[in-house]
Amino acid sequence: MTPTPMIELSHVSRLFDNAVAVDDISLQINSGELCVIVGTSGCGKSTTLRLLNKLISCSSGNIRIDGEDIAGLDAKLLRRRMGYAIQNTGLFPHWSVERNIGVVPTLLGWSPEKIKARVHELLELLSLPYAEFAHKFPSQLSGGQAQRVGVARALAGDPDILLMDEPFGALDPITRDSLQNELLRIQSQINKTIVFVTHDIDEALKLATRIVVMDKGRIVQHDTPANLLDRPVNEFVQSLLGQNERGLKRASLEPVKTHMQALSGDLPEHSVNVDDTLRQAMSLMYWHRTDILCVRDADNHAVGLLPMRALLDSPTA
Amino acid sequence: MRRLLAMLRNGWVPLMWLLLLLVAVFSMDQFEGFFRQIEPDARAVIYQRSSFAQLLGKHLLIVGAASLVSVIVGVAAGILATRRWGRDFLPLVSQVASIGQTFPPVAVLALAVPLLGFGSLPTIFALVLYGLLPVLRNTLAGLQDVSPTVIEAARGIGMSPLQSLFKVELPLASVVILAGIRTSVTVAIATAAIGSTIGASTLGDPVIAGLVNGNTAYVLQGAILIGLLAVLIDSLFECVQQWFAVRQGRAQ
Numbered sequence: 265m266t267p268t269p270m271i272e273l274s275h276v277s278r279l280f281d282n283a284v285a286v287d288d289i290s291l292q293i294n295s296g297e298l299c300v301i302v303g304t305s306g307c308g309k310s311t312t313l314r315l316l317n318k319l320i321s322c323s324s325g326n327i328r329i330d331g332e333d334i335a336g337l338d339a340k341l342l343r344r345r346m347g348y349a350i351q352n353t354g355l356f357p358h359w360s361v362e363r364n365i366g367v368v369p370t371l372l373g374w375s376p377e378k379i380k381a382r383v384h385e386l387l388e389l390l391s392l393p394y395a396e397f398a399h400k401f402p403s404q405l406s407g408g409q410a411q412r413v414g415v416a417r418a419l420a421g422d423p424d425i426l427l428m429d430e431p432f433g434a435l436d437p438i439t440r441d442s443l444q445n446e447l448l449r450i451q452s453q454i455n456k457t458i459v460f461v462t463h464d465i466d467e468a469l470k471l472a473t474r475i476v477v478m479d480k481g482r483i484v485q486h487d488t489p490a491n492l493l494d495r496p497v498n499e500f501v502q503s504l505l506g507q508n509e510r511g512l513k514r515a516s517l518e519p520v521k522t523h524m525q526a527l528s529g530d531l532p533e534h535s536v537n538v539d540d541t542l543r544q545a546m547s548l549m550y551w552h553r554t555d556i557l558c559v560r561d562a563d564n565h566a567v568g569l570l571p572m573r574a575l576l577d578s579p580t581a
Numbered sequence: 582m583r584r585l586l587a588m589l590r591n592g593w594v595p596l597m598w599l600l601l602l603l604v605a606v607f608s609m610d611q612f613e614g615f616f617r618q619i620e621p622d623a624r625a626v627i628y629q630r631s632s633f634a635q636l637l638g639k640h641l642l643i644v645g646a647a648s649l650v651s652v653i654v655g656v657a658a659g660i661l662a663t664r665r666w667g668r669d670f671l672p673l674v675s676q677v678a679s680i681g682q683t684f685p686p687v688a689v690l691a692l693a694v695p696l697l698g699f700g701s702l703p704t705i706f707a708l709v710l711y712g713l714l715p716v717l718r719n720t721l722a723g724l725q726d727v728s729p730t731v732i733e734a735a736r737g738i739g740m741s742p743l744q745s746l747f748k749v750e751l752p753l754a755s756v757v758i759l760a761g762i763r764t765s766v767t768v769a770i771a772t773a774a775i776g777s778t779i780g781a782s783t784l785g786d787p788v789i790a791g792l793v794n795g796n797t798a799y800v801l802q803g804a805i806l807i808g809l810l811a812v813l814i815d816s817l818f819e820c821v822q823q824w825f826a827v828r829q830g831r832a833q
């Protein structure tokens with residue numbers, strides 16, 4: 265038995281004044297996936313996302329959420345069941361952090377105690393201590409903190425689905441990187457179905473369980489990050505992946521542990537963490553001018569060896 | 582606690598003006614000596630035809646009625662013209678409001694008399710026409726200033742259009758809208774005095790009587806009262822605006 269997909273688009277199109285923004289898209293996203301829609305600006309990513317929560321309507325085709333055709337659902341109620349986080353946060357500037365996060369639970373009619381507990385829980389989840397942040401206003405937050413609050417607000421009603429439209433697009437690279445890691449950590453705890461839009465292929469490769477590549481309103485390829493790198497269907501996908509950088513991008517999807525060899529003889533001088541990626545291992549080898557690294561676990565115990573030759577082997581399970 | 586103190590501090594200003602106004606209304610007689618110096622030859626130097634308290638009350642009633650209508654109509658029109666389905670009316674609404682403002686108030690009064698007769702009604706009509714623009718203009722500006730991202734977020738998290746309007750858009754526009762109401766009311770307080778020329782009873786009565794009889798003391802008494810009232814109301818608005826800003830985290 266195949267699981268029913270959480271989100272299912274069939275032959276969905278959307279026109280704006282006779283210009284096609286989304287062109288006959290069919291797509292299935294399973295429960296628990298982190299699906300990233302990637303493509304150049306104006307290719308219809310945001311439009312696709314906004315079709316899912318009925319911020320705009322389909323010109324043709326239909327969308328099913330959890331088996332239900334959304335055409336027959338009340339838009340407000342549908343949206344309260346889906347988290348929505350956008351670039352520049354869209355936080356309400358006249359409300360405190362606490363009230364911003366509590367807005368969907370309030371709309372859902374939760375009791376004040378339950379809302380307060382939920383806000384508490386989410387602020388902790390996003391590494392924003394309640395005592396320090398709950399009563400601040402959005403203008404008193406840094407860009408990264410504001411975006412965390414935006415994500416907390418999207419999660420507040422405990423929705424099954426989270427829609428995110430370039431949520432980290434306006435952040436500096438370091439903050440963006442840490443929020444990406446945070447999103448992966450949170451997703452491993454809460455296991456929502458996430459649809460994430462970005463124009464940044466590296467962000468897509470890092471976050472996605474599967475990637476949807478869009479071009480001119482159509483889906484060009486829908487695949488796992490590894491398959492996308494190994495078998496891009498056409499030149500557009502190739503160029504999106506970057507020609508020369510492809511090897512490094514592929515290496516950053518591969519953990520050291522799938523390539524390491526058993527310990528033997530003396531331990532090499534330089535070490536790599538077992539959970540690091542091959543890309544980081546290659547960088548260390550180049551930096552230390554060595555062709556072999558010692559692999560260590562989180563407790564700093566040596567657990568294996570990584571000679572440069574092993575990088576070329578196909579991974580072991 | 583700091584907020585409370587700040588508010589008390591701000592509250593002193595209107596309180597002071599209120600005291601001055603009350604002194605002027607109820608103890609104008611005490612200053613007879615001063616007014617006598619201005620008009621040594623006049624038969625009476627303190628305006629007597631009607632008590633200042635009565636004039637103040639009627640003045641406030643006219644201004645209050647006109648401002649109420651201005652605010653309701655102005656804010657409502659501003660909201661309608663910024664809704665998605667009302668956008669087509671936006672240019673029309675702004676133009677009509679601007680035209681209302683270009684008529685001098687005296688001309689509006691003169692035109693209103695044949696329609697509405699003498700008295701308070703044409704005065705209120707003129708004040709409404711005059712006070713509408715600041716309210717409408719600021720409502721439009723305030724609502725259009727709300728960031729589209731914030732409105733998109735309100736919709737995206739599942740607020741109904743009315744919830745978005747009352748919980749997000751109007752509160753965010755409130756400081757600007759309030760500034761428009763402040764202008765409107767302050768102008769109305771000054772302009773209402775002209776209503777005395779067409780038979781409305783206002784604080785303009787002593788001024789007109791003074792001008793007609795050549796009694797500068799009367800003119801001065803009317804002017805002082807109108808001035809004090811205007812400053813009092815203006816400082817009250819200052820307080821309310823401050824309070825709104827504090828509540829929304831824009832000041833500390």
Ligand SMILES: Nc1ncnc2c1ncn2[C@@H]1O[C@H](COP(=O)(O)OP(=O)(O)O)[C@@H](O)[C@H]1O
Nearest residue numbers: 280284285303304305306307308309310311312
């Ligand atoms: N509300 C709208 N009205 C008219 N055209 C729109 C609207 N929203 C998007 N479009 C057009 O649809 C196309 C896709 O837009 P969008 O989905 O926002 O692209 P992306 O998010 O991939 O950058 C663009 O050409 C854009 O101009």
Ligand SMILES: [Mg+2]
Nearest residue numbers: 306309310311
């Ligand atoms: Mg977009």
